[in-house]
Amino acid sequence: MKVLGSNKLLDNIINGNLCTGCGACIDLCPYFKSYKGKTVMLFPCTIPRGKCFAYCPRLEVDLDYMSGKYFGKPYGTDPLGFYQSILTSKAGWKFTGNKFQAGGTASAIMYFALERGYIDGAVLTGREGLLPEPRIVTYPEDVLSCALSMYTAAPTISAVHSAMRKGLSRIGVASTPCQTLSAALMRTNPLEENDFTDPIDLVVGIFCTWALDFRVFEPFMSSRVDIKTIEKTDIPPPPAEAMEIHTNEGETLSIPLDEIRTLIPDACSYCIDMTSEFSDISVGVLEGDPGKNTLIIRTERGRTIVDEAVREGYLIVDDMPEMNLIHLKHAAGNKKKRALKKAYEAGMVNNPAEDEISYLRLHNKTLKEIIG
Numbered sequence: 001m002k003v004l005g006s007n008k009l010l011d012n013i014i015n016g017n018l019c020t021g022c023g024a025c026i027d028l029c030p031y032f033k034s035y036k037g038k039t040v041m042l043f044p045c046t047i048p049r050g051k052c053f054a055y056c057p058r059l060e061v062d063l064d065y066m067s068g069k070y071f072g073k074p075y076g077t078d079p080l081g082f083y084q085s086i087l088t089s090k091a092g093w094k095f096t097g098n099k100f101q102a103g104g105t106a107s108a109i110m111y112f113a114l115e116r117g118y119i120d121g122a123v124l125t126g127r128e129g130l131l132p133e134p135r136i137v138t139y140p141e142d143v144l145s146c147a148l149s150m151y152t153a154a155p156t157i158s159a160v161h162s163a164m165r166k167g168l169s170r171i172g173v174a175s176t177p178c179q180t181l182s183a184a185l186m187r188t189n190p191l192e193e194n195d196f197t198d199p200i201d202l203v204v205g206i207f208c209t210w211a212l213d214f215r216v217f218e219p220f221m222s223s224r225v226d227i228k229t230i231e232k233t234d235i236p237p238p239p240a241e242a243m244e245i246h247t248n249e250g251e252t253l254s255i256p257l258d259e260i261r262t263l264i265p266d267a268c269s270y271c272i273d274m275t276s277e278f279s280d281i282s283v284g285v286l287e288g289d290p291g292k293n294t295l296i297i298r299t300e301r302g303r304t305i306v307d308e309a310v311r312e313g314y315l316i317v318d319d320m321p322e323m324n325l326i327h328l329k330h331a332a333g334n335k336k337k338r339a340l341k342k343a344y345e346a347g348m349v350n351n352p353a354e355d356e357i358s359y360l361r362l363h364n365k366t367l368k369e370i371i372g
Ligand SMILES: Cc1cc2nc3c(=O)[nH]c(=O)nc-3n(C[C@H](O)[C@H](O)[C@H](O)COP(=O)(O)OP(=O)(O)OC[C@H]3O[C@@H](n4cnc5c(N)ncnc54)[C@H](O)[C@@H]3O)c2cc1C
Pocket: 099, 100, 101, 102, 103, 104, 105, 106, 107, 108, 123, 124, 125, 126, 132, 146, 147, 148, 149, 150, 151, 152, 153, 154, 156, 174, 175, 176, 179, 206, 207, 208, 209, 210, 211, 212, 283, 284, 285, 286, 293
């Protein structure tokens, strides 16, 4: 895959408003930082090839290469990516008593993986008010403090770099699709370093349609509710069409999604992935049942951990109703088609010019099949 320097990242992605704020380029060196969700470059850098470029999920992502690495075949046309099985799930009897976003599957899997030593640390997303913050958790019970969804973009992947510096070498990551893609890029050793070892041992991908910019969302919310009282933010599946804000005073504020949609960053409109396709396991909400999750098992690693967590009482799984699967594929397919078409029309896919940069590369036949 093509790897260039940080000036290309700055020109094309950060200054081009295409940065998702995933944190892949943050804390690798002293130059890139995240300030309230925005990626900033503190000093100019002239390095010709950098990890910041190589790990960016918006630069030169060769989907066929990535798919070959993780699933042994070129990128396909299924809206959900490659998977082994799709189930419904929720935390089991050994892992209850906390407030989760839905069924608590993401937290239960991370808790179980830490407790059983499948991973030596988990990179999760906690919060300070409405600001999401990357966290490194090494004790299973600390997973609970990072439950619930923050609908704002988080530089979560920066904590993978910090975790490696702390000496962790079997890291679990819970990540939205852009974060998942950067973790997947990182694992392919894109700079072909001789002493490379894959630092990540489990990726729990979180479904995501979009993530808001904190600097826009915070003022929007503070004019409606005392931010300090917010306990949980939720976007119930259709037909609700609202973002619900639950406060610790027992009140629920409902904001129409049409108002929220005006805040969605343009960077999200180029994202072709709703379900974190390059993960071991993906988790989303289950339409029609707020206490359960949709669970996609993609890899052998994912299957082993899910099976054991079920046997040991940390997770409960069930069959996925056919209608839910149809709706899920429809939603993910719409997102993929819309974003890929937009990127293609903007000249960001399969750019043939040697000195130009593509966002994505994939086989032309697959591209045409997806965008129609
Ligand atoms: C920005 C965003 C958009 C989402 N959009 C959709 C959607 O369109 N459809 C859908 O089905 N589900 C969506 N989800 C996922 C959903 O809200 C739940 O996170 C998921 O179903 C897991 O539920 P759970 O009960 O297992 O989570 P919990 O057990 O409560 O755990 C939540 C997990 O999410 C992680 N997390 C929280 N906020 C962030 C963040 N900003 N970035 C990265 N990780 C985070 C935490 O580290 C934790 O591991 C979205 C989540 C986020 C963060």
